[in-house]
Amino acid sequence: MINFVFSTQIMEYEIRPASKISLGLKELWEFRELFYFFTWRDIKVKYKQTILGILWAILQPFMLMLVFTMFFGQALGVHTDNNTPYPIFVYSGLLLWNIFSSGLANASNSMVSNSGIIKKIYFPRLIIPMSAILVALFDFLMALVVYIVILIYYGQAVNPNIIIYLPLSIFITILATFGLGTWLSAINVKYRDFRYVIPFLIQILLFLTPVIYPVSIIKFKWAQTILMLNPMAGAIDLLRSSVTHSAVNLQLVMTSLCVSILLFFAGLFYFRKTEYYFADLS
Amino acid sequence: MKPILEIKNISKKFRIDHELQPYLSLRDSVFSLFRRKNNHSTEDFWALKNVSFDVHPGESVGIIGKNGAGKSTLLKILSKITPPTEGKILSRGRIASLLEVGTGFHGELSGRENIFLNGSILGMKRKEIQKKFDEIVDFSGVEKFLDTPLKHYSSGMQLRLAFAVAAFLEPEILLIDEVLAVGDAEFQKKCLGKMEDVTKNEGRTVIFVSHNMTAMKTLCTRGVLLKNGSTANSGTMEEVIDYYLRESEKKHLVVNTFAENKKKEAQILKVSVIDENGSPAGSFDLNKPFSLVIEYDIRESITGLSVSVAIAQAGESQNIITSNEAELNPETLKTRQTGHYKSLIKFPEKLLNVGSYRLRIGITSHRTVYDVVDEIFIDIFDSVGIFQNLGYEKKNSILSMQFNWDTTRSN
Numbered sequence: 001m002i003n004f005v006f007s008t009q010i011m012e013y014e015i016r017p018a019s020k021i022s023l024g025l026k027e028l029w030e031f032r033e034l035f036y037f038f039t040w041r042d043i044k045v046k047y048k049q050t051i052l053g054i055l056w057a058i059l060q061p062f063m064l065m066l067v068f069t070m071f072f073g074q075a076l077g078v079h080t081d082n083n084t085p086y087p088i089f090v091y092s093g094l095l096l097w098n099i100f101s102s103g104l105a106n107a108s109n110s111m112v113s114n115s116g117i118i119k120k121i122y123f124p125r126l127i128i129p130m131s132a133i134l135v136a137l138f139d140f141l142m143a144l145v146v147y148i149v150i151l152i153y154y155g156q157a158v159n160p161n162i163i164i165y166l167p168l169s170i171f172i173t174i175l176a177t178f179g180l181g182t183w184l185s186a187i188n189v190k191y192r193d194f195r196y197v198i199p200f201l202i203q204i205l206l207f208l209t210p211v212i213y214p215v216s217i218i219k220f221k222w223a224q225t226i227l228m229l230n231p232m233a234g235a236i237d238l239l240r241s242s243v244t245h246s247a248v249n250l251q252l253v254m255t256s257l258c259v260s261i262l263l264f265f266a267g268l269f270y271f272r273k274t275e276y277y278f279a280d281l282s
Numbered sequence: 283m284k285p286i287l288e289i290k291n292i293s294k295k296f297r298i299d300h301e302l303q304p305y306l307s308l309r310d311s312v313f314s315l316f317r318r319k320n321n322h323s324t325e326d327f328w329a330l331k332n333v334s335f336d337v338h339p340g341e342s343v344g345i346i347g348k349n350g351a352g353k354s355t356l357l358k359i360l361s362k363i364t365p366p367t368e369g370k371i372l373s374r375g376r377i378a379s380l381l382e383v384g385t386g387f388h389g390e391l392s393g394r395e396n397i398f399l400n401g402s403i404l405g406m407k408r409k410e411i412q413k414k415f416d417e418i419v420d421f422s423g424v425e426k427f428l429d430t431p432l433k434h435y436s437s438g439m440q441l442r443l444a445f446a447v448a449a450f451l452e453p454e455i456l457l458i459d460e461v462l463a464v465g466d467a468e469f470q471k472k473c474l475g476k477m478e479d480v481t482k483n484e485g486r487t488v489i490f491v492s493h494n495m496t497a498m499k500t501l502c503t504r505g506v507l508l509k510n511g512s513t514a515n516s517g518t519m520e521e522v523i524d525y526y527l528r529e530s531e532k533k534h535l536v537v538n539t540f541a542e543n544k545k546k547e548a549q550i551l552k553v554s555v556i557d558e559n560g561s562p563a564g565s566f567d568l569n570k571p572f573s574l575v576i577e578y579d580i581r582e583s584i585t586g587l588s589v590s591v592a593i594a595q596a597g598e599s600q601n602i603i604t605s606n607e608a609e610l611n612p613e614t615l616k617t618r619q620t621g622h623y624k625s626l627i628k629f630p631e632k633l634l635n636v637g638s639y640r641l642r643i644g645i646t647s648h649r650t651v652y653d654v655v656d657e658i659f660i661d662i663f664d665s666v667g668i669f670q671n672l673g674y675e676k677k678n679s680i681l682s683m684q685f686n687w688d689t690t691r692s693n
Contacts, residue, residue, distance in 0.1 A: 015360070015366065015373070037399050044390075048390050122379070123403070
């Protein structure tokens with residue numbers, strides 16, 4: 001839609017009917033400050049509105065861990081790889097799962113909840129779902145502190161490869177969250193009743209992801225194949241292998257990486273295709 | 283000198299789907315897969331059609347026109363919020379748009395934080411905001427409350443703060459949509475003064491959209507009149523405003539007279555809508571009362587005759603308001619003497635919302651329709667524009683009546 005032509009002194013540009021689909025990275029870079037401000041606003045507002053403030057980001061995964069440990073670890077006796085304590089096992093999964101689930105929830109609502117701004121001011125629309133996902137990443141950093149405390153408490157030895165595995169698993173998670181998140185946010189603008197589907201979708205995905213159970217628990221070959229298509233399965237398996245000292249399921253991780261890259265571009269493409277009309281639709 | 287902005291054959295099409303809601307729903311889309319396509323009635327609506335004009339550096343251009351003429355759509359295209367369907371715009375400078383004041387303001391954040399957030403949304407760099415921070419605060423006059431959450435500000439204070447941020451924007455081209463008509467008189471004066479400063483002393487290129495013709499005359503050097511999405515006139519602001527006012531009066535036939543038809547037992551001869559000063563007009567300020575004047579002849583004495591008026595939105599058939607002379611005065615139903623009559627119906631201010639309305643006047647009795655006049659149109663505009671500032675085009679209702687809220691808190 002916008003072609004920048006740099007003349008000798010002044011910047012010229014054109015506004016044309018929407019046609020070309022580009023990543024618009026240059027434009028995103030120009031608006032990096034706005035990106036920062038949106039993220040900062042969302043984090044600030046989120047924690048100002050809760051009584052517990054920033055503590056909430058720590059408490060939330062911790063409570064989930066307790067509940068899951070009680071039901072799946074104690075009552076149902078789910079066997080973990082190498083008999084790793086269940087809290088550590090489940091928390092390694094929750095850590096990444098929370099980026100994914102809250103990132104998805106934040107991003108999918110972001111375009112609608114910012115429609116007032118979208119209708120009045122131009123900026124690369126991608127900033128909005130992106131900063132929504134970044135807020136989830138901020139929560140992750142808080143939760144990471146708890147993770148370290150738990151590891152120390154149980155005296156769990158950690159494989160040094162975590163230095164590579166953790167960033168890589170976060171990378172896969174972010175790609176997948178971004179892809180699915182931008183796609184959902186665009187659909188949400190187009191179809192207003194879609195937002196009712198999203199919490200349900202996230203809930204179902206939780207059980208389709210090896211957060212509370214290990215991948216090895218699944219005995220059927222076909223079920224494992226389906227599980228591979230879930231990018232979160234690989235991400236979680238990768239991070240977990242560092243703390244449970246089990247072998248990395250390389251096939252699973254590579255598939256997850258590919259699926260998440262695919263999701264990333266699919267989401268981005270769909271978002272770019274529809275973003276020009278967001279102001280008309282919302 | 284090259285124009286700073288070249289607008290070339292800009293057109294914008296909207297598709298109106300008569301069956302669907304304003305926005306899509308997944309349910310409708312899924313169901314429509316199973317339905318046959320041919321019973322779908324969509325209509326293309328051109329909000330803008332082939333609009334072209336150039337703006338030179340330092341010029342201030344005023345765009346005027348009736349509601350729905352395409353002014354806001356043009357500003358939205360210029361500010362890249364929505365793409366044009368056809369045509370192109372060549373810009374040789376940074377454009378900043380001010381389609382409302384306080385875009386992105388957040389109640390939970392403090393005044394200080396909101397200055398940064400809003401400034402950034404409007405396209406200012408953080409360093410720029412820091413540099414002008416003191417000036418902004420000074421202009422807004424809210425320094426005492428800088429660290430108070432915005433939700434505790436009065437609406438006037440929020441407005442002041444919002445305008446202060448906007449006033450210090452320094453793009454090459456500034457687009458302003460109907461935002462100056464807000465706040466109290468003193469504040470308006472301050473804003474207009476600032477705008478004059480921007481256009482005349484700083485020599486910035488500004489494009490204004492406003493209903494406030496007086497302000498447009500002082501602020502703008504050139505004018506463009508839009509009518510049904512096309513350019514109807516352009517020239518100096520004064521010329522264009524004069525043309526617009528003459529045209530709208532001609533079209534509205536501010537005073538509607540009807541040729542005598544002696545065959546009718548009762549006939550409406552003259553209808554006009556007058557403002558509070560008693561002068562006939564075609565458009566009225568939402569914040570001021572207006573009256574309807576009907577002159578009619580009764581040529582035979584008739585019993586049970588009543589004169590009534592119905593108001594509907596232009597293009598709609600459902601009446602919003604009806605009024606009948608006999609409602610409060612049943613005496614008029616008694617046999618009427620022949621002669622020339624004149625009725626004046628007063629409508630209070632803040633009754634009808636912004637928009638176009640059709641007035642229908644009839645002389646009827648229980649069984650007979652003696653005469654009906656159907657094509658009286660009036661426009662209502664809002665010179666205060668509180669709702670534009672809250673981020674809405676207008677109050678979200680057909681009527682614009684306002685009510686007092688008496689809120690008490692108990693624990």
